[in-house]
Each structure stands twice: as structure tokens, then as C-alpha cells.
Amino acid sequence: xxxxxxxxxxxxxxIAALALTSCGTGGGSNDGGGDATGDPNKVIxxxxxxxxxxxxxxxxxxxxGGRVVELLFEGLRTYDADGKPVNALADSIExxxxxxxxxxxxxxxxxxNGEEITAKTFVDSWNFAxxxxxxxNNGFFFESIxxxxxxxxxxxxxxxxxxxxxxxxxxxETMSGLxxxxxxxITVKLAQPEAxxxxxxxxxxxxxxxSAALTDPKAYGENPVGNGPYKMEKEGAWVHDQSISLVKNAxxxxxxxxxxxxxxxxxxxxxxPAYTDLQGDNLDITxxxxxxxxxxxxxxxxxxxxxxxxxxxxxLNIPGYNxxxxxxxxxxxxxxxSYAINREEIAKVVFNNTRxxxxxxxxxxxxxxxxxxxxxxxxxxxxxxxxxLWADAEKIQPxxxxxxxxxxxxxxxxxxxxxxxxANGFKNNLGIQAEIxxxxxxxxxxxxxxxxxxxxxxxxxxxxxxxxxxxFLGPVWATGASSNYxxxxxxxxxxxxxxxxxxxxxxxxxxxxNQAQEVLxxxxxxxxxxxxxxxxxxxxxxxxxxTGWNGSILYYNITAK
Numbered sequence: 184x185x186x187x188x189x190x191x192x193x194x195x196x197x198i199a200a201l202a203l204t205s206c207g208t209g210g211g212s213n214d215g216g217g218d219a220t221g222d223p224n225k226v227i228x229x230x231x232x233x234x235x236x237x238x239x240x241x242x243x244x245x246x247x248g249g250r251v252v253e254l255l256f257e258g259l260r261t262y263d264a265d266g267k268p269v270n271a272l273a274d275s276i277e278x279x280x281x282x283x284x285x286x287x288x289x290x291x292x293x294x295x296n297g298e299e300i301t302a303k304t305f306v307d308s309w310n311f312a313x314x315x316x317x318x319x320n321n322g323f324f325f326e327s328i329x330x331x332x333x334x335x336x337x338x339x340x341x342x343x344x345x346x347x348x349x350x351x352x353x354x355x356e357t358m359s360g361l362x363x364x365x366x367x368x369i370t371v372k373l374a375q376p377e378a379x380x381x382x383x384x385x386x387x388x389x390x391x392x393x394s395a396a397l398t399d400p401k402a403y404g405e406n407p408v409g410n411g412p413y414k415m416e417k418e419g420a421w422v423h424d425q426s427i428s429l430v431k432n433a434x435x436x437x438x439x440x441x442x443x444x445x446x447x448x449x450x451x452x453x454x455x456p457a458y459t460d461l462q463g464d465n466l467d468i469t470x471x472x473x474x475x476x477x478x479x480x481x482x483x484x485x486x487x488x489x490x491x492x493x494x495x496x497x498x499l500n501i502p503g504y505n506x507x508x509x510x511x512x513x514x515x516x517x518x519x520x521s522y523a524i525n526r527e528e529i530a531k532v533v534f535n536n537t538r539x540x541x542x543x544x545x546x547x548x549x550x551x552x553x554x555x556x557x558x559x560x561x562x563x564x565x566x567x568x569x570x571x572l573w574a575d576a577e578k579i580q581p582x583x584x585x586x587x588x589x590x591x592x593x594x595x596x597x598x599x600x601x602x603x604x605x606a607n608g609f610k611n612n613l614g615i616q617a618e619i620x621x622x623x624x625x626x627x628x629x630x631x632x633x634x635x636x637x638x639x640x641x642x643x644x645x646x647x648x649x650x651x652x653x654x655f656l657g658p659v660w661a662t663g664a665s666s667n668y669x670x671x672x673x674x675x676x677x678x679x680x681x682x683x684x685x686x687x688x689x690x691x692x693x694x695x696x697n698q699a700q701e702v703l704x705x706x707x708x709x710x711x712x713x714x715x716x717x718x719x720x721x722x723x724x725x726x727x728x729x730t731g732w733n734g735s736i737l738y739y740n741i742t743a744k
Contacts, residue, residue, distance in 0.1 A: 221726050221742030224444035226430070229738065230457045230469035231448035232595050233424050235626035237404020240390040241312030241319040244658075244666055245629055246646055251427055252387050254446065254738060255409035257437050259286060259305070260385035266494070266650035266732030268385055271437050272300065272410075274367075276384065281376035286369040294393045295414045295432055302363035308392040310334065310358060315351035317400070321388035323658060323665040327380055327684065329360025329372045375685045378692075379651075386648040412441045412739045425450055441739040452595045452623040461722050467743065468721040468728055470736050474600040477535035477718070484720040490537065493717045493734030494647035496546050496655065497538075498709040499524075499590070499605070499640050500632075502669045507588075512580035515572045517707040521561045522569035523612040524605055530713050533601045537718055541711035544700050545655035548714075548732070551693030552652070558704025562711060566612045573613045582615065589620035589639035591628050598642055632668035643709060647733040652696045656680060660703060671708035 234248030243252045259273035270276070274287040292300040311317055313325040314334045325331050338352035360372035373380060383389070391410065396403040406418050413429040415421070420428040430445035449466060451457045454473045460466035462483065472480055481488055501508050501517055508516055526540035539547075541562055542554035576582070590606065592598040599619055606617035620639065622628050631637050645666075648654050657680055658664050662672040676699050683695030703709075717734040726742040 221442055222444070222744060223431075223442065225724070225743035226428075226445040226447055227443050227725070227738065227741050227743055228447045228449055228465075228467045229736070230451060230454070230466065230471055231427070232450050232452070232593070233624050233626060234427075235629050236320070237401060238407045238421070239319065239396060239400055239404045240387040240392070241308075241321045241324075242400075242404070243387060244320045245625060247625060249387060249646075250735060250738070251429070251448065252390070252407075253735070254411055254413040254429055255407055255415070256387065256390040256411045257409075257435070257439070258385055258387070258390045259288070260381070261438055262385050262649065262732065263438075264729065264731050264737060266647075268382055268649075269438050271385075271439075272391070273384070276381045278381075281378040281380070282373045284371040284373070284381065286371065288367045288369065290367055292410065293434070294391075294408050294410045295434065296393060296395075296408045298393045300391050300410060301366045302369045303366070304391045304393075305369055305389075306357075306361050306363045307394075307397060309361060309389065310356065311392065311397050311400075312388055313358060314356065315353050318351065319388075320665050323661075323663065324383065324386065324388040325358065327373045327375075327377055328358045329374050330355065330358035331360075331374070334358055375681075376687075377684050378687065379689070382651060383649050383654075411435065412437070412439045413446060416445065416447075439739045442742050443739075446738045446741075454595060454597050458720075461720060464722045464724055466722065467724050468719060468736060468741065470717060470719045470730070470734070471595065472597060472718060472720065474533055474597045477533075477537055480718060480720050487722070487725070488718060488720045489729055490716050490718040491730065492546075492548050493715055493730060494546050494548050494650060494655075494732055495644065495715045495717065495734045496541060496544070497642070497644040497712040497715070498541075498544075499712055500643045500669055500709040501640055501707065502632075502635065502637060503671060503708065504635055504669075505639065507582055510580065512576040514707070515576035515579070516582070517710070518561055519569045519572035519576065519613060520609065521707065521710045522563070522565045522572065523608045524710065524712070525564040525608055526562065526713055527564065529601050529604045533604055534713070537716050538713035539716070541713050543697075544660075544703050544709075544711055545652050546647075546714040549647070549650060549652050549655065551689070551696065553697050553700075556697055556704060557701045561704060561707070569612045584615050586638070587616035587618045589618060589637075590642065591620040591622065591631065591637050591639065592642035593625040593628055594621045594623060595625070602642065629668070635668075635670070646735065650732060652693055653680065653683060656696060656699055656703075660708060669708060671706070673702055673706055676702040676706075 232247045235245050236242050240252050243249050257271050260268045261271045272289050274289050276286050278284040288302050312319045313322045333355040334353045336352050336354050337349045362370045393408050412435045414432045416428040416430045426449050428447045431441045454471045457469050458473050458476050530538040590602050602619045609615050609617040658666050662677050679695050679699035683692040686692035717730050721728050728741045731737050
């Protein structure tokens with residue numbers, strides 16, 4: 184998760200990208216039996232993996248925890264399948280100057296424990312999320328609100344061993360620009376005008392929290408109480424390393440009303456067994472396929488598959504703390520690594536054209552995308568160029584190749600095959616040994632990235648939080664951003680992002696954000712790999728299913744027999 188934002192997430196570019204894939208789209212079971220509307224009490228079993236953290240919305244910024252949080256909670260807004268924002272708990276969101284906003288909250292809304300949701304609920308939840316002492320991963324998303332810098336302050340000191348440590352040191356408990364003027368009215372003053380600030384309000388960081396979450400967040404995160412289309416089946420419904428069981432929230436009346444009786448997420452550490460379970464109707468739906476199934480899933484699941492381009496990308500991140508990739512020699516090596524990756528061949532052979540080679544740090548389905556940015560030629564495969572750059576780096580500072588270059592990745596996502604292909608490219612074109620550093624859980628990779636403890640590179644990716652170019656840049660690469668685990672920092676990049684947010688038009692904003700991408704191409708803190716057309720498949724128990732604009736399965740919209 185994880186900004187010039189626009190609702191035009193999908194359009195001609197998306198349609199063209201879909202035409203390039205050789206994958207089919209399914210509309211549901213073809214057996215002709217059963218009610219087309221499905222069984223409203225049927226519980227769907229779905230592929231997933233253990234979430235990284237307790238299930239608090241503002242502390243969840245990875246996909247497996249995120250899919251649960253988004254079903255348990257409802258915010259002021261949500262997004263339809265095409266990425267268009269739709270008011271949910273908000274009656275209205277208005278501003279005359281793009282800096283001072285007035286939000287009207289619908290009355291009569293409650294959490295599943297009966298607690299009322301008011302304007303104060305949102306104000307308290309947002310202040311909790313932004314306050315650095317609460318250590319919420321997504322606190323960065325409140326950066327635009329006046330007073331954020333006071334509640335998010337940290338104290339950085341250098342110890343006797345020369346290492347720097349940062350501890351939360353908020354100067355205030357609440358953001359000055361955030362006020363509940365009555366039970367149904369929130370006023371928000373931003374630090375600067377941002378014409379489309381309201382677009383982000385459907386992201387999970389902005390979800391409301393009941394009072395219990397603020398008093399004991401750790402305990403609450405194990406058995407969260409929300410207000411979304413689903414609720415936890417019972418206390419203890421999260422069985423760690425096994426499953427999370429949700430049931431339909433009968434009191435929910437928002438725009439995402441469930442067409443089924445619940446979703447039970449089953450945790451897998453390998454997509455192969457999950458695929459087998461699907462073929463035997465022992466699992467109902469997955470959005471993660473083993474690589475060897477990408478060429479066969481359309482015929483394996485006739486009329487029970489769907490594929491479309493989505494707002495999701497993949498990168499190979501290069502930690503700045505790795506000595507091999509520091510300084511001028513490190514800059515040349517980053518470029519060499521990128522030129523040594525044959526993205527087109529991997530997309531075709533390994534991914535069976537369900538990926539397209541990346542052309543930027545954001546996917547083509549996002550409005551404002553440009554595929555010919557200055558510096559983006561580094562994404563083209565050029566073995567000779569890669570060899571020369573590596574040789575130039577060796578003249579400056581010899582590479583420490585005493586151990587193979589490791590590429591950290593979770594193994595459940597079908598990543599080993601493409602990482603092996605990338606590693607072979609490094610070996611053949613650069614003369615260095617590389618290999619996967621495997622982890623059963625995605626959370627383990629994230630924790631090591633966060634603690635800056637990885638010996639080599641890491642697989643990374645970003646699934647859009649809301650349809651915007653900024654969302655693929657700010658939360659990932661801005662100084663101090665919530666998902667900037669490698670702690671990349673460039674003042675010029677940050678400056679361009681800020682100028683883009685303050686732009687008066689979407690076009691002007693996107694221009695600044697694309698200039699910011701050119702800074703990333705100069706520094707290469709990560710290597711864009713490919714953009715995705717997300718395939719999903721489902722069992723004979725399911726009538727129909729689909730993904731949304733960012734590739735997330737619309738679980739609430741699944742109909743089943």
C-alpha cells in the first residue's frame with residue numbers, strides 16, 4: 184500500500200494491455216444449474232498467507248493482512264471495480280480552496296459491537312494512526328494534514344557504538360488541522376492545498392476504530408471489531424499460520440454488501456498445493472498461481488478464470504546499506520543489474536504473458552503514466568552494456584563476491600522461477616553468483632527489510648491503495664515513508680512530490696510526479712521489473728468472481744452455489 188490522484192484508473196491503456204495477453208476471461212460456471220444469484224449463506228474459502236501484524240488498519244500495509252482489514256472495515260469512501268471513489272460513511276466531502284475540507288459523516292453508523300461511529304471516531308482514529316508513539320506503519324498517509332509533523336516527531340541519537348537510534352517523540356498528541364466540530368462534522372486543514380486529497384480517504388489507514396482499539400491495540404488487533412461487510416466469525420477466528428475466518432455482517436448497509444455468507448482465508452506457503460486444492464474443489468478461489476500453471480490455468484479452469492491488467496507492479500529493491508551498491512561504483516552496478524535482466528523473455532517464458540516489462544515506477548493503468556521517461560532506457564535488456572558498466576565499477580571499487588548475491592523473497596507467491604531466471608542473467612551477463620533467499624512468509628521478508636538486515640536484494644511490489652501516480656511513489660520512496668523499508672532518501676525527489684501534491688491540476692501534478700520518477704531512474708533504489716495482468720481462478724463451488732482496479736479479489740462480490 185500504500186496522491187495527482189484521479190479516478191480514471193482504467194482506460195484505453197488498460198484495454199490495450201489486456202489485448203496483449205493470451206489469457207481468457209471467465210464469466211462463471213457453465214453447468215447451467217443453480218440460482219444465478221448464488222447462495223447468500225455460502226462461505227468462500229480463499230488463498231492467503233499469515234498477515235505480518237495484528238489487524239489494525241493503520242498498521243497493515245501488506246497484501247495478506249490488507250485483504251482481511253478491507254473486509255472488516257468501511258471508511259468514508261470506498262472504490263468501485265474501476266477505481267472510482269464512492270462515498271461510504273461520508274455524506275459529503277467538500278472544499279472551496281483544496282486546503283480546508285469539510286466532511287459530513289453519516290448518522291446511525293455503528294461498529295459490530297454496537298458502538299456508534301461519529302466524527303470524533305474518525306478524528307481519534309486518525310490521530311492515533313499519525314502519532315509516532317503508536318508505531319503505526321501507515322502514519323505517513325496523514326502527512327498532508329496540518330500538525331502532522333508535531334504528532335509524528337522522532338528523536339534520533341547516536342550511541343557510543345556510533346549507531347543511530349530513533350525513538351518516538353511527539354510534540355503534540357493531536358493534529359492541529361483535524362477537528363470534530365460536532366457529531367457529524369469533521370474539518371480538515373491541510374498544510375498546503377491538494378485538490379484531490381479526498382481521493383485517498385478510501386484507503387485503510389483512514390478507517391475508523393472503536394475505542395477498544397485505542398486503549399489496547401495489541402489485544403484488539405488479534406480480534407478486531409469493525410464496521411465492514413464482514414466480521415470475525417468468533418473470538419479466536421484468527422488461527423495463526425493456518426487461517427482467518429470471516430462471516431457476513433448482517434447489519435452492514437454500505438456499497439459493498441456481501442453476496443455470500445463469509446470468507447475463510449486458508450494460509451499456504453506454496454501455491455502448488457493450493458492449485459491442487461482448487462482443482463479438487465477443496466479451495467474456492469486464489470489470486471496466486473504456481474508459475475507452471477500460468478500456461479494452463481485457462482484450460483484447467485474453463486469458464487472459471489479471469490485476467491485483467493491491474494494497478495500492481497514489481498521491483499527488485501537494492502538496500503543502500505549494502506557496500507557493493509554504494510557510491511559511484513554502486514551506482515554503476517545498479518545500472519548493470521538492470522541491464523542484465525531480460526524482462527521481456529521472463530514475462531513471456533516464466534509468466535506466459537501475464538506480465539509486461541516495466542517502463543516506469545508506476546503501472547500503465549494509472550492516469551498520468553509515461554513510458555519514455557528520461558533514464559528509463561535502463562530497463563531494456565542489454566548484455567554488453569551491463570558487462571561494461573560492471574567493469575567500470577570494478578575499476579573504482581572491486582565487488583565483494585565472496586558469497587552469492589541473495590535475492591530475498593517469499594516462496595508462496597510463485598517467485599522462485601523468475602528469481603532463478605534473474606539470477607542466471609546476473610551470472611551469464613555479469614559473472615556473479617546469485618540465488619534466492621527463500622522465506623515461507625511474506626511477513627518475514629518485510630520484517631527483515633524493515634530492520635535493514637538483508638544481505639542482498641529483495642523482491643518487492645506495490646498494489647495500489649487508491650488510483651494515483653503519487654501512490655506508487657510517495658509511500659514507497661519518499662524520505663521516511665511507511666513502506667520505504669530501505670530508507671532511500673533524495674531531497675530533490677521529495678521536493679518534486681510536494682510540488683506535485685500542491686499542483687492546481689491533475690496534469691500539472693502528474694508532470695511533477697514523472698519528473699520525480701526521473702530522479703528514481705538516476706538513483707535506482709529499486710529496479711522496476713514488470714506490470715501485471717492479474718489472473719484468478721475459482722472452483723466449481725463458485726458461480727462468478729472478479730478483481731478490482733488494483734488486482735484485489737472483490738470477495739464480497741463472489742457468488743457461490
